[in-house]
Amino acid sequence: EAGVAQSPRYKIIEKRQSVAFxxxxxxxxxxxxxxQQILGQGPKLLIxxxxxxxxxxxxxxxxxxxxxRLKGVDSTLKIQPAKLEDSAVYLCAxxxxxxxxxxxxxxxxxxxx
Amino acid sequence: KNEVxxxxxxxxxxEGEFITINCxxxxxxxxxxxxxxxxxxGIVSLFMLSSGKKKHGRLIATINIxxxxxxxxxxxxxxxxxxxxxxxxxxxxxxxxxxFGSGTQLTVLP
Numbered sequence: 001e002a003g004v005a006q007s008p009r010y011k012i013i014e015k016r017q018s019v020a021f022x023x024x025x026x027x028x029x030x031x032x033x034x035x036q037q038i039l040g041q042g043p044k045l046l047i048x049x050x051x052x053x054x055x056x057x058x059x060x061x062x063x064x065x066x067x068x069r070l071k072g073v074d075s076t077l078k079i080q081p082a083k084l085e086d087s088a089v090y091l092c093a094x095x096x097x098x099x100x101x102x103x104x105x106x107x108x109x110x111x112x113x
Numbered sequence: 114k115n116e117v118x119x120x121x122x123x124x125x126x127x128e129g130e131f132i133t134i135n136c137x138x139x140x141x142x143x144x145x146x147x148x149x150x151x152x153x154x155g156i157v158s159l160f161m162l163s164s165g166k167k168k169h170g171r172l173i174a175t176i177n178i179x180x181x182x183x184x185x186x187x188x189x190x191x192x193x194x195x196x197x198x199x200x201x202x203x204x205x206x207x208x209x210x211x212x213f214g215s216g217t218q219l220t221v222l223p
Binding site for chain 1: 117141144146148153154155156157158161199201205208209211213214215216
């Protein structure tokens with residue numbers, strides 16, 4: 001079974017630029033999560049999808065962050081414009097509906113200069 | 114909102130030592146997870162438990178639901194065990210969300 005795929009693995013941009021991250025969950029996993037992990041901290045949930053609907057985006061900074069999962073499979077997270085404090089690892093995870101177990105992708109390490 | 118506290122934040126051990134990492138949480142949960150994160154960033158699930166004890170190789174995880182506390186033990190530690198270990202608790206609600214501790218950086222010296 002293929003794992004959660006993410007791209008790119010690394011990205012360096014300057015502040016005020018835009019960036020997009022892509023995630024492809026495990027086949028059959030209806031629930032998809034995007035997390036932000038700042039150095040030295042645990043992951044923080046940004047948005048949770050179930051199929052193509054949003055379950056929770058209460059911690060997503062909507063003035064600059066957006067995410068979509070149009071066909072209920074892969075997902076894109078965008079930051080526009082980026083700030084220095086957005087430097088972090090962005091993790092995608094997926095799970096089966098009503099499952100407690102999440103499977104994580106390798107993450108995208110973003111550096112904003 | 115659940116608060117998850119891990120201790121210690123950093124731990125350095127000599128190869129072969131017995132290691133314990135602790136996790137406490139503030140409200141009832143559906144399950145507790147122990148995760149391992151290597152420098153590349155990806156996270157691997159080690160254990161998911163809701164009661165008692167689980168063992169996998171040299172790793173042992175225990176949970177005390179009444180005391181809202183869990184421990185991760187590593188026996189006969191090895192340098193390849195060096196990583197960040199993260200405790201995460203699952204909410205009781207239908208959203209199945211995780212709240213994460215800040216992690217324990219473990220370094221095992223040869």
